[in-house]
Amino acid sequence: MKRAWMRAGALAALLLGAAVDGAAARTVRWAASGDPNTLDPHSQNVGTVTMVLQQIYEGLVTRNPDLSPAPGLATSWSQEEPTRWRFNLRQGVRFHGGEPFTAEDVVFSVARAQQPTSNFGIFVDTIDRAVAVDERTVDIITKVPDPILPNKIISVYMMSKPWSEANNVARPQNTRAREETHTVRNTNGTGPFRLAAREPDVRTVMARNDAWWGWQQQQQGEGPRGNVTEIVYRPVASDATRIAALLSGEVDFVLDPPLQDLNRLRSASGTKVLEGPEVRSLYIVFDTFRDELLYSDVKGRNPFKDLRVRQALYHAIDIQAIHRTTMRGQSVVTGTLFPEQVNGYVREEDVRLPYDQARARALLAEAGYPNGFSVTLDCSNNRYINDEQICQAITAMWARVGVRTSLKAQPIAPFFAQIQRDDTSVYMLGWGVPTLDALYSFQSLLASRGSAPGDGIWNYGRYSNARMDELIARMKTETGPARQAAVREALKLYREDVPQIPLHHQMIPWAMRSNFTIPHAANNQPYFRWAVMN
Amino acid sequence: MFAFVLSRLLQAVPVMLVVALISFAMFAYVGDPVSIMLGQDFTEAQRDALVRDLGLDQPFFVQFARFVGNAIQGEFGLSYRLSRPVAELIAERAPATLELASCAAAIALFVGVPMGVFTGLYRQSWLSRFFLTFSLIGVSLPTFLIGILLILIFSVWLGWLPSFGRGDTVQIGSWSTGFLTGSGLKALVLPAITLGLFQLTLIMRLVRAEMLEVLRTDYIKFARARGLADRSVNFGHALKNTLVPVITIAGLQFGSIIAFAIVTETVFQWPGMGLLFIQSVGAADIPVMAAYLLLIALVFVTINLVVDLLYYAVDPRLRADRGASARGT
Numbered sequence A: 001m002k003r004a005w006m007r008a009g010a011l012a013a014l015l016l017g018a019a020v021d022g023a024a025a026r027t028v029r030w031a032a033s034g035d036p037n038t039l040d041p042h043s044q045n046v047g048t049v050t051m052v053l054q055q056i057y058e059g060l061v062t063r064n065p066d067l068s069p070a071p072g073l074a075t076s077w078s079q080e081e082p083t084r085w086r087f088n089l090r091q092g093v094r095f096h097g098g099e100p101f102t103a104e105d106v107v108f109s110v111a112r113a114q115q116p117t118s119n120f121g122i123f124v125d126t127i128d129r130a131v132a133v134d135e136r137t138v139d140i141i142t143k144v145p146d147p148i149l150p151n152k153i154i155s156v157y158m159m160s161k162p163w164s165e166a167n168n169v170a171r172p173q174n175t176r177a178r179e180e181t182h183t184v185r186n187t188n189g190t191g192p193f194r195l196a197a198r199e200p201d202v203r204t205v206m207a208r209n210d211a212w213w214g215w216q217q218q219q220q221g222e223g224p225r226g227n228v229t230e231i232v233y234r235p236v237a238s239d240a241t242r243i244a245a246l247l248s249g250e251v252d253f254v255l256d257p258p259l260q261d262l263n264r265l266r267s268a269s270g271t272k273v274l275e276g277p278e279v280r281s282l283y284i285v286f287d288t289f290r291d292e293l294l295y296s297d298v299k300g301r302n303p304f305k306d307l308r309v310r311q312a313l314y315h316a317i318d319i320q321a322i323h324r325t326t327m328r329g330q331s332v333v334t335g336t337l338f339p340e341q342v343n344g345y346v347r348e349e350d351v352r353l354p355y356d357q358a359r360a361r362a363l364l365a366e367a368g369y370p371n372g373f374s375v376t377l378d379c380s381n382n383r384y385i386n387d388e389q390i391c392q393a394i395t396a397m398w399a400r401v402g403v404r405t406s407l408k409a410q411p412i413a414p415f416f417a418q419i420q421r422d423d424t425s426v427y428m429l430g431w432g433v434p435t436l437d438a439l440y441s442f443q444s445l446l447a448s449r450g451s452a453p454g455d456g457i458w459n460y461g462r463y464s465n466a467r468m469d470e471l472i473a474r475m476k477t478e479t480g481p482a483r484q485a486a487v488r489e490a491l492k493l494y495r496e497d498v499p500q501i502p503l504h505h506q507m508i509p510w511a512m513r514s515n516f517t518i519p520h521a522a523n524n525q526p527y528f529r530w531a532v533m534n
Numbered sequence B: 001m002f003a004f005v006l007s008r009l010l011q012a013v014p015v016m017l018v019v020a021l022i023s024f025a026m027f028a029y030v031g032d033p034v035s036i037m038l039g040q041d042f043t044e045a046q047r048d049a050l051v052r053d054l055g056l057d058q059p060f061f062v063q064f065a066r067f068v069g070n071a072i073q074g075e076f077g078l079s080y081r082l083s084r085p086v087a088e089l090i091a092e093r094a095p096a097t098l099e100l101a102s103c104a105a106a107i108a109l110f111v112g113v114p115m116g117v118f119t120g121l122y123r124q125s126w127l128s129r130f131f132l133t134f135s136l137i138g139v140s141l142p143t144f145l146i147g148i149l150l151i152l153i154f155s156v157w158l159g160w161l162p163s164f165g166r167g168d169t170v171q172i173g174s175w176s177t178g179f180l181t182g183s184g185l186k187a188l189v190l191p192a193i194t195l196g197l198f199q200l201t202l203i204m205r206l207v208r209a210e211m212l213e214v215l216r217t218d219y220i221k222f223a224r225a226r227g228l229a230d231r232s233v234n235f236g237h238a239l240k241n242t243l244v245p246v247i248t249i250a251g252l253q254f255g256s257i258i259a260f261a262i263v264t265e266t267v268f269q270w271p272g273m274g275l276l277f278i279q280s281v282g283a284a285d286i287p288v289m290a291a292y293l294l295l296i297a298l299v300f301v302t303i304n305l306v307v308d309l310l311y312y313a314v315d316p317r318l319r320a321d322r323g324a325s326a327r328g329t
Helices: A002-014 A016-022 A047-056 A103-113 A149-153 A161-166 A213-219 A239-247 A259-267 A307-315 A319-326 A357-366 A387-400 A412-419 A438-446 A466-477 A480-497 B002-027 B033-038 B044-053 B060-072 B086-121 B126-140 B143-157 B182-215 B218-225 B230-259 B261-267 B273-282 B286-314 B316-328
Strands: A027-032 A061-063 A069-071 A074-081 A084-089 A127-134 A137-142 A193-199 A203-208 A230-235 A271-286 A331-333 A374-380 A404-410 A426-432 A500-513 B170-172 B175-177
Touching (some): A239 A259, A239 A500, A259 A271, A426 A438, B086 B175, B086 B230, B086 B261, B086 B273, B143 B182, B182 B230
Antiparallel strands (some): A271 A426
């Protein structure tokens, strides 16, 4: 990661004489499979929307190339009281439409993200309100102490209050409204690029915003230096076509190249592949709630309630084989809930139960299933990298220890609909951590459902453990070493209690033409402000 | 004549209703748009509110009746995925698909007919055999593979033509056309060939078979006996008489070119209605899918009607039969 941006920096420094000040037009033609559904910054919390909007909009806090928090529209911040964070705003910033950025805009934007039609609730869930102290200071009052508020506020982009009100978009776009709202296709941010053209599903053009404060800082030698003046994004859904376009030089940068093409792209002249870990982990999740599984031949009891059965299925998975064959080496095998980029990670807890078929059979026999049992594994087939193939491999591995598994792989639309009705016995889920903090995963995946807002909303195995809930409650309010102690204990509990079988963290390869450089980011977001085009 | 058209139109109504019902019923199983619209973080209350707002808690036939009622007024609601009116989305995408389909049809006709005539006349020549072998490829290779092969050869290896997209377009009123720019025309070549190849081989084989048939008939022999020039016999007499079924088939195939542009549009990221449909399927965007299927059904019904009317106009026997039976009663 670090090396990647240092390389970007070194290259940029080399080109200093030639490329600065946007004297030459440097256009990056960029492609990926999906197109943003909307350009409303507080509506859809999905990667395809963010990858475009984060070029245009900014939050109070932004990120460094290594994804750590960095001053954005706020130059500094501090926790004045347990429930009050103070943000000092950057002065002289203007929106692309010319409106000055003010404390009122911050108050407005935070309130907008809190609206029920917003999909960004989890980032503002602890916030009571934002208060403009004076023109250059804003206080954010939280309902409970929130130690990680600056991490969460990164995802809350700032909009202009007068512009939003003039265009009747004071609330995030709403499916209730029977007409298209202004923000679906229009933007007005403060970021390094402004929207120049937008044809949904065809073309999105962004032009460099020369007035962006960050370009000046780059001039003064802070961080890597970017020289891109225009970004042309075009979605290309077909994998083969996207790669063909890269090979033929019609696009410069592909965000999601298919794994099977990587070797070719590495060896082809004129293209290169940049690899790095992604903050997205895959798990097998058990229904540990029902007294009898929906899809199994075991009647009258639920084998997954027995720790030994969960351990047995864990021992049965040959994760190295999946890593080598299914993922072609493009995964980071794990035994814990999230990768090391996430705040709270504990290396000692990142240990798997070893692959051991004999042990698996013994545990199953001990639990009263010497002849195994049958179960259906639910899986998506178009969401995570090689998701269906991973499930096929696991199906075969479990069959070898006697658990006759049938695979039900579906596209995400029906798959999510099904598991969100708790209509599953065991399923595979991938999970990203946009806040880069441990709480996000624990709260959504492992907290008992419904104990507090946001708790257990993706816990479809309905795992419930009083100790885990207690630790999660502590993570929400405590700070410093006490909080880390809670995270550490929760990770230990996760490892011992096996509510899920962790598989691996995804690796994300980015493919590009050799003359293009961009720092690789583990959140799978390209930051074109640091990109260099030769 | 009027009664004929009216009866055809009345027959079309139940067809459209059945298509509407089938597509609507099918969508109950494609997945839950709500979970896709809500994303990763939401509360149960938000979820219930959305279900209510979309009317998804209503009984099936209430939803269907409302859908048909709105569809008659051309109102298909808002796309779940893009939050824009469906009618507007389809109108925006239609030019791309129609331009691509007409180019494909033109290629199929203007290349397929001469090839068919040639293979019919010179059955033994090596070129005919080559054409026939080539047509086997066109019939048997799936469209997406042909598209990928063309991309590999002409974009990646030779670098002559773009591998995806529509190039630059010019907006004329509400119609966006790629015919007026260099990049637009270049972008059209590969997808049009891919889409038209199957129809081309079909038309070629049809013309060939018809030619072989006609060339055996007495009036051709008679024409030759009269000493008419080969050209006049082959094109003036033979080809003319093969064209009636060819035009019928070509007309009907135009409907399927529009409908089956889906695969070609996906391979070439061609921003037409087929691509819109595929993207909507991925997101369980029911309003768009329903509107698209209805539109395709409408295209087929219309083309069938036009073909029927053409028969009526072209084939004197049809009219004579009707006239005779009318007199008889």
